[in-house]
Amino acid sequence: MPKSVITTNLPSDGANSTKIAEAFSACRSAINEVSTTGFTLMVNFSIMGYEHFECSFHEKWKEQYDRENYFLHDPVFNWALKNEGAIRWSAIQLPDPLQILEKSQRYGLVYGAAFAALTGSKRSMVFVSRQDRELSDNEMRRLSMVVTEFFDSLLPPPSLSxxxxxxxxxxxxxxxxxxxxxxxxxxxxxxxxxxxxxxxxxxxxxxxxxxxxxxxxxxxxxxxxx
Incomplete structure (x- = not known):
């Protein structure tokens, strides 16, 4: 079953947002090739907010998502909060009490994938979407490689005592x-x-x-x- 993804208006601390956006630019083109109906990027998410956020989904869907606080019940977002790695939305088996998945399809979020990782003590995630078909195995592998490289760039450099x-x-x-x-x-x-x-x-x-x-x-x- 296709899933929707988070488009929240939680506050950003803004400290590293420009630097993160520049780092993400290296893999944005690869993501845009696959995510024909948009993507969402959230970096270093915690209960207090996040450091950087981008979303290119349909504006009406973002407004509805924020207004109804869907992110609290979104199966894809909840998967990304508890897991690391990559998965097609259709493979996520979590409850959807508000029927967010069905509602998102009206705005082109029919197929897609989630990529999540721990970046230090916080979580970072990328969600891609398209309307016409599932992502191929090659597309999943390529995006996993590109997104993992981006996530790794967010980790603090190692230090010695x-x-x-x-x-x-x-x-x-x-x-x-x-x-x-x-x-x-x-x-x-x-x-x-x-x-x-x-x-x-x-x-x-x-x-x-x-x-x-x-x-x-x-x-x-x-x-x-x-």
């Missing part, structure tokens, strides 16, 4: 071994190895060499004196 940063600096800049670092910090060798494992995990690196490269690329140690 002062102790971790100093360990990494000694290893990279002074070429100290794990054994030497363990002696420097009065730690066991296994504790040092665990610290470097956690650092690699933070940055998604499979090797310490890759971690060292990223540390230099991102200038984690600041500008070195001449």
């Amino acid at each position: 002062g102790k971790e940063l100093e360990m990494l600096r000694l290893h990279i800049q002074q070429e100290m071994s794990y054994d030497e670092i363990a002696e420097q910090f009065s730690l066991s060798l296994s504790a040092v190895k665990t610290s470097f494992l956690r650092m690699r995990q933070k940055f998604g690196c499979k090797s310490t060499a890759r971690l060292a490269y990223l540390a230099k690329e991102r200038n984690l140690f600041g500008v070195e004196p001449p």
Whole structure:
């Protein structure tokens, strides 16, 4: 059964809205190719509002959705609040007590898909719609890839503690071994190895060499004196 999606007028904090819109522009064209009757983007949603919101659905539907507070009962929105990943609207099996799904079809929201993810401690979601047919498997895969890349760009950059940063600096800049670092910090060798494992995990690196490269690329140690 086709589903409708959220078009609320909850307040935005506005702090990063322009930056988020610029990041989203990279995947907007791919979404527009598929969502022939509009899309909705909501970034970092919480009970207090969101950081950024875009909606290109029919204006009369948006007015009705806001006026009737449909988002509280919308199956697609409720799915996105509790799940991560991608799903066609027709695959969502949740109650629709206000018959929002049927009402949305009058405005072209007959088929579509939902994409949702945790972006830090909050949730971000994209809903696409069309009137004529279900999204193909290829379209779902392509949009999943594009939207996931966008969601990932919203995550805060990883950070290291002062102790971790100093360990990494000694290893990279002074070429100290794990054994030497363990002696420097009065730690066991296994504790040092665990610290470097956690650092690699933070940055998604499979090797310490890759971690060292990223540390230099991102200038984690600041500008070195001449």
